[in-house]
Amino acid sequence: MKLLALPGVYAPQADTALLAAALRREALPAGARVLDVCTGTGALALAAARLGAEVTAVDVSRRAAFNARLNARLAGLPVRVLRGDLLAPAADRTYDLILNNPPYVPAPRPGLPARGRARAWDAGLDGRLILDRMCREAPTLLRPGGVLLVVQSALSAPERTLGMLRDAGLKAATVERSFIGFGPVLRGRRGYLTAQGLVDPTDNEEELVVIRAERTP
Template identity: 65%
Template sequence: MTSPLLTLPGVYAPQHDTQLLAAELDREPLAPGAEVLDIGTGSGAVALAAAGRGARVTAVDISWRAVFTARLNARLARLPLRVLRGDLLAPVAGRTFDLVLANPPYVPAPSSRLPSRGPSRAWDAGRDGRLVLDRICHGAPALLRPGGRLLLVHSALSDPDRTLELLRGHGLHASLIRRRWVPFGPVLIERQPWLLEQELLEPEQTREGLVVIRAARAH
């Protein structure tokens, strides 16, 4: 992963999920000039890792601060990166890619709606954590070229089996390829009582499971 990276206030800074997705990207075959899409790019960390391997990368984020941050980091790294502002897949409608990367909001939250502003927009995703994940699972398959692949990271709290079911329902070969346990961060520590009430956590649980799911379209 390209470093060091600057992160403007209010932009999701690279964390365990970013590192996990970047590590799986490193293992993924990527031909020079491959077309790559990074959904929810934040600081641009994963997008720049792909650009550093010679891919032609488009990055998308709904936050103007994230767009500016990713553009700034691309300039500092002297790597070509096209960064678009928009809601998930809308800015790239009609295009297809060899590889789609996604680290979307996925944390279960007491509100049934997505936040419209503030830093929590980078992680809160409805009561089951799937308001954004479901949209990606339904929309991303159409972005994949024959042989194209999707790498998606999210929490085990937000139902990886549902992710696999939806992607397979769109004709993709999908599997959970990586799982990592990490200590609770500030958001889960603060939200722990509510998560326990929802039976999403065990009483003594202090670590969160992160998963990477890979889905591929047949040639």
């Protein structure tokens, strides 16, 4: 079934597919409790639900939360969709698996956009505003043996993600990599990224990575 992507909601792209591939490699226990943060259309939440998981999906965007609910209803899958700030709406539970495809693109302005399409990808000057919060907050919501899977760009310091998660006591490693051509956002931001030393003027590809972090039993 093809997912609906409402105007202004981040449609599934290469990063979604890379994280979905990592999800399929997880041996989820029966009735696993899964949390999908920054769910967008709900693509990853639905993929987890098809594996038999009990799924909660969260997005800060009212339109994205509605979109995810709509796709879950059309697919006939029982996904609990909540709207709110990152992990806060779902912090009443612990999870076997947390999925996260956050905004991670470095932007030439501090802070997060309050509205608009850029809300789905802009993440502050270094692309870390959401990633750093996930690294701090997600470990406390993992059950013993629970796993965090997060996808990001190599432009937003995956080594920092690994270091923060290891400092939180998790066993963390990069498990997926993929190179994709620059899309419109990065092409339009080439001057800023070059000035920050994140790309060379001739670069045309971005590396995406999935980081897996496990809370040991």
